[in-house]
Amino acid sequence: MALSYLAFLVVIPLVAICYDAFREGSQVFFSNIFRPSAWAALKLTLWTSAVMALINGVTGTLTAYVLVRYEFFGKSLLNTLVDLPFAIPSLVTGVMLVILYGPEGLLGEFFTGTLHWQILFAPPAIIVALLFINFPVVVRSVQPVLEELDYSQEEAAATLGASPWRTFRQVVLPSIRPAILSGMLLSFARALGEFGAVVIVAGNLPLLSQTAAVYVWGEIESENRLGASAMSVVLLVLSFTLVLVVDYLQRKRGGSHGPR
């Protein structure tokens, strides 16, 4: 019963889209991918997602560390706030960023007016939107591992003379590295298909600021379903592979826990 439900809900649509993408042969599939506007959209998506994942890896880890290791006023509030991006509809995120970075916005005036640095309707806005939406991913991936990590290891390092930074690097980081990596990969995978916030802030100029997801939407709108299917399959394969890698990383982490 459960299996047939799964088949109906997941497997059949997956088969359908792959069948559709290759319906007119692999040559057509590849020409649909390597068309300049498609290829540019794919490249833009990959690099903005990668930059986001790198920044997110650092800030997410630091946030998780602060939330686990330090006691301060407002900690539980901050802990709740971390999940907020999950709760905000991504379209709303897009609108917020337009307000903030628009020509009359608080930050827009500063960046564009003072620094002459175009944020909105350009790749930086895509990165900012992706950062906002995926902020909780790394935090929530690292936090439980840090909580489980025995604090006395850090105390032991301190008694041996290690500075807090050295302790973090040599004692804490090796233990949480797989969690950081899987958080980064997961946020990367989520970013590949992000649509709602991106379509509002990116400007969506083909070849310049159109991401793969927005490209798919454009193809559907202009009734070029094969182009949409081809790009969709690429995104699908990428995301699926990443989820498998993350799964493998987490399994490995679970398995290497020896007796304490």
Added chain:
Amino acid sequence: MGVVLENISKEFTSADTIQAVKAVSFKVDEGSLVALLGPSGSGKSTILRMIAGLEAPDSGEIYLNGENVTRLPTQKRGVGFVFQNYALFKQMSVFENVAFGLELHKMAPSKIKKRVHELLDRLGLQGLADRFPHQLSGGQMQRVALARALAHEPKVLLLDEPFGAIDAKIRAELREWLRRLHDEMHITSIFVTHDQEEALEICDKILVINEGHVEQAGTPEEIYNHPATEFVAHFIGSMNILSGMVQKDKVPMGPYTFNLNGMNGFQNGDEIRVFFRPQDIYVSRDPKTYALEGTILRTSFLGINMKLDIMAENGSRFSAVIPQYIYHRERLHEGHRVSFQIEELSYVNLREGRQIQRLTVADYEI
């Protein structure tokens, strides 16, 4: 020199109850091995952690080898610390664990290698240098932790319930390691334990900690033979503790009853507690051998000894522990009448305070 604490106080929350270390002062001589012994929640671990700088005292001063380290961060105190749960760096090999502190002290790699192997040899860990912590037994892990804590030649070695998580048999072995290591290296060592046997066996000196203060400080013999307070009497070893009240000019001292006019410092209405150890009681089948008489209620087999539960003629009940051979020679069995004598008694007159007074057999056998 050594370790000195002056009026160290701290309030802290542990298991959701507020506890405190209350103006603790003591001195640990350089090169000695001292135990902080007390029940869980007595504040003994907190005291140790304050010496290491892992907790900050609310007030008071701490000196290591004459230097005031109260406001010095842990990193600069030069202590070695051994944790109950080993706290080995899981991602590092045994060698890297022990070398960690040496690398921080910028020692040359060749010297580090020599020193690490020397320590591993000394702790019986030869051949384990490349293992990772999860490949070791509990006893081995704690010896690695000991080697790691000793590597950088700390001024003082601090051990927080070091053998608490280890099976009884290995624990005895590790105790001997620690004592032997201490005798070879003469490093000032303080270790926290709730296991009195451990403290009595290997320490030069014991500080009994209760409710955040030092109840008594002394050698194992002093603590065991002459407990200073009711708490220590109760906590260390097995002890018969009997309560009574002075009334109608009679002072009840367990099985003994004395006349008030022969005793100093008592008055009618005083509450007293009497202490005597089960092994300080002599028992005989012959009613004339000793001054008091009683009945054996129950006997239990303890291996090398026998325990007898005895009721004296005045109704007080207590336990006596006697060697097997006396038990057999005297043919002591449940229900038999016996005569007995208590070698040494201690008591507290609760009206006067907590300090224990002693009476020996010469004081009361007329």
